[in-house]
Amino acid sequence: MKMEQWIRAIAGTFVLVSVGLGYFHHRYWFLFTAFVGLNLLQSAFTKWCLMENILEKLGVARKN
Numbered sequence: 001m002k003m004e005q006w007i008r009a010i011a012g013t014f015v016l017v018s019v020g021l022g023y024f025h026h027r028y029w030f031l032f033t034a035f036v037g038l039n040l041l042q043s044a045f046t047k048w049c050l051m052e053n054i055l056e057k058l059g060v061a062r063k064n
Helices: 003-024 027-046 050-057
Strands: none
Touching (some): 003 027, 003 050
């Protein structure tokens, strides 16, 4: 998978897990869902994403 696919998969997983934890465990987990959403929104405007830096250091290719 390429960088964009990894980021989408990780963000989607974080959102689903945090919604599940918020529903079944404690409502404060919804704050993590909001955090993921805010990071996605800020990366759309700033073109910077921390997960990109992490994945790049792990050797994930950015593009073809």
